[in-house]
Amino acid sequence: MxxxxxxxxxxxxxxxxxxxxxxxxxxxxxxxxxxxxxxxxxxxxxxxxxxxxxxxxxxxxxxxxxxxxxxxxxxxxxxxxxxxxxxxxxxxxxxxxxxxxxxxxxxxxxxxxxxxxxxxxxxxxxxxxxxxxxxxxxxxxxxxxxxxxxxxxxxxxxxxxxxxxxxxxxxxxxxxxxxxxxxxxxxxxxxxxxxxxxxxxxxxxxxxxxxxxxxxxxxxxxxxxxxxxxxxxxxxxxxxxxxxxxxxxxFILFDDSSQETVKIIARNHQYLGVNNAIEAVKNRQALAGKLGVFWHTQGSGKSYSMVFFVRKVRRKLGGNFSFVVCTDREDLDNQIYNTFAGCGLANNDCDPCRATSSNNLKQLLQERKACIFTLIQKFKQAVDPNEPYNERDDIIIISDEAHRSQYGNLALNQRNTLPNASFIGFTGTPLFQNDEITSRYFGDYVSTYDFQRAVEDNATVPLYYDARGDKLEIATNDVNERIAEKLEALEVEGDVERRIQQALKSSYGVITAEPRLDAIAQDFVRHYANGWEMGKAMFVCIDKITCVRMYEKITHYWQEEINRLQQQLNSITDQQEAVYKQRQIEWMEETIASVVVSQDQGEVQKFREWGLEEELNFHRNRINNGFELTDGKLISLETAFKDANHPFRIAIVCAMWLTGFDVPCLSTLYLDKPLKAHTLMQAIARANRVYEGKITV
Incomplete structure (x- = not known):
């Protein structure tokens, strides 16, 4: 033989x-x-x-x-x-x-x-x-x-x-x-x-x-x-x-959300999990609208599973089903919408489907849309249970990371608007054993694909936790405590900036030491680049000199991170992860960082002493003139930063824009400056605005 x-x-x-x-x-x-x-x-x-x-x-x-x-x-x-x-x-x-x-x-x-x-x-x-x-x-x-x-x-x-x-x-x-x-x-x-x-x-x-x-x-x-x-x-x-x-x-998709259209077929766990969810939809009346919790661990293609689920329900169970995809973070909303749009299930430009406000959400829910994308924060309007927005029983609410936001007034308003809707929760993390609220709203697990199984299947890699302070190896806790004590004792009125400088006089060299700033810049790049579609970021430095120094370091390590991701892309074994990684690289390549500081008399000499005169000229020119658009017109830094679609995403500041400057699309504030109570609260408020504008990335 x-x-x-x-x-x-x-x-x-x-x-x-x-x-x-x-x-x-x-x-x-x-x-x-x-x-x-x-x-x-x-x-x-x-x-x-x-x-x-x-x-x-x-x-x-x-x-x-x-x-x-x-x-x-x-x-x-x-x-x-x-x-x-x-x-x-x-x-x-x-x-x-x-x-x-x-x-x-x-x-x-x-x-x-x-x-x-x-x-x-x-x-x-x-x-x-x-x-x-x-x-x-x-x-x-x-x-x-x-x-x-x-x-x-x-x-x-x-x-x-x-x-x-x-x-x-x-x-x-x-x-x-x-x-x-x-x-x-x-x-x-x-x-x-x-x-x-x-x-x-x-x-x-x-x-x-x-x-x-x-x-x-x-x-x-x-x-x-x-x-x-x-x-x-x-x-x-x-x-x-x-x-x-x-x-x-x-279970075959063609995703054109990145530079090239990618053909994707469901992986084993997606095929089995989505079909379990389809059976739940068929039995939704017996389940009282509680379709279950779809727990597939992080990195296992949860957004694509949503697309497979929506497509199959509409194709096999009737074309009149409508889906409300609800998240509690703008970055998730962007990610999921981009996936749906890339796979041809949504097009906000041709058929508006992304809620821009609470009133707009109400209007969308009253229409027979195939898909609606919203943040749960847009359910802020109290709704009379006797006057719902829509009483159809073929509406399915897909709640991403359901256990974080399925309770409270927002969730109650959501259910009052659509009393006959069915609910399915998608999550990348397991529910706690005593999480009775999630089970009460969504039912039991409809599909599980846990972390250990994902690792065994090479769908994800093992995760390890490192304490951030230990990783940075910058022991300034005692300095920070002394600074905090002094700032606490400062009067609310008076020359706050001068008082801060005096309070920091003995510790300034520690706070602005080169190794420390290097470590912070690298940590910022890792954190913000890892979150990428999370929205815009504001980095607050102790003074203007440090702002410019930090800009040089961030832009240097930003490019290093792009290079690292491009190398990593070649070794990824998960096609769907690669699509997201390519999007991340494209996002990083177009992202702009800029210093935003006010003018001072004598600043040229001050920066010259640090060897940063040329860098100051670059930033001052940008602050004064803004960015050039494709049509040759100029747009100010302020307008660009407030525009969610503009790639100016990282503002490095020390005092400007910390008070009286609202940026709804700002999601993350990085503080490396000790601030007084009221100033701290003002700074924090820069990032706590609910964004109800048009969200596109």
């Missing part, structure tokens, strides 16, 4: 598909002839769609149309523009296969009719034709290649499998064969939904355009399973007739 790739893996895989999963199986190598009545009905090796099977299913699934209608549908599927990229063709073909192909003809009465012909029967998967073809010759423009295993559904090549001997690594399948096929026979992937690499024991699946690190295991058939990494589990989970059609119809 020959222990070849074919004997050990290909034949075994094809037999498993046939015997266990009821696929038809054909061995094509040196067996295929060509023509209408040939083995596969192909005209030649360039043809990738098996039109014989496709036409047969088009007629079965869409009866009573003339021949020209079926031929037009086939032409629409097989035609493509040579100027289009492979990802773009794949996206267009996916949409046609999922949503159907519109054709046009004149009926017997001479009327023009435009029916949509379905390619697949998603409601009854067994009505489709499943065919696995081994060793299929495919001819490209210049090269001829033989694919190990291509799986056709109704004549459409949805699955490509590259199989290796059991002692070969899956990376070899990716690097030695798959990448070559993308270049030499790209038409094989125009209609592809899933790419599988296997060696008989191990297997991974993913989508075209994915790096090898993004290909994932399929370890569980049920959420309660312990999880086993092997090829059989993947075949059962992905190639099962019901699961394959479900994955194709409801």
């Amino acid at each position: 020959s222990y070849s790739e074919e004997t050990l893996v290909q034949t075994t895989t094809a037999n498993y598909l046939h015997d266990e999963l009821k696929w038809e199986s054909i061995y094509a190598y040196n067996q295929e002839d060509y023509g209408e009545n040939s083995l596969l009905g192909r005209e030649n090796r360039k043809q990738i769609i098996l039109t014989r099977y496709l036409e047969r299913k088009l007629r079965e699934l869409n009866p009573n149309h003339p021949d020209e209608a079926y031929q037009e549908a086939i032409r629409t599927l097989t035609d493509y523009s040579v100027s289009q990229s492979l990802p773009k063709i794949n996206q267009e073909k996916h949409n046609l296969l999922r949503d159907g192909i519109q054709v046009s003809y004149r009926n017997e009465k001479g009327e023009t009719v435009k029916p949509i012909l379905n390619v697949f029967d998603f409601e009854t998967p067994t009505n489709n034709h499943f065919l696995a073809v081994r060793e299929l010759w495919i001819e490209g423009r210049l090269y001829l290649r033989r694919a190990d295993l291509v799986c056709f559904v109704n004549g459409i090549p949805l699955i490509f499998m590259e199989l290796k001997n059991i002692w070969r690594s899956l990376r070899a399948a990716y690097e030695e064969n798959y990448l070559d096929y993308l270049e030499t026979i790209p038409q094989l992937f125009y209609y592809n939904a899933i790419v599988v690499f296997g060696n008989g024991y191990d297997a991974k699946m993913g989508t075209i355009g994915s790096l090898f690190e993004y290909f994932q295991d399929w370890k569980r058939l049920q959420e309660s399973d312990a999880g086993v990494v092997n090829m059989e589990t993947l075949l059962k989970g992905v190639c099962n007739e019901n699961n394959l059609l479900d994955l194709f119809e409801n």
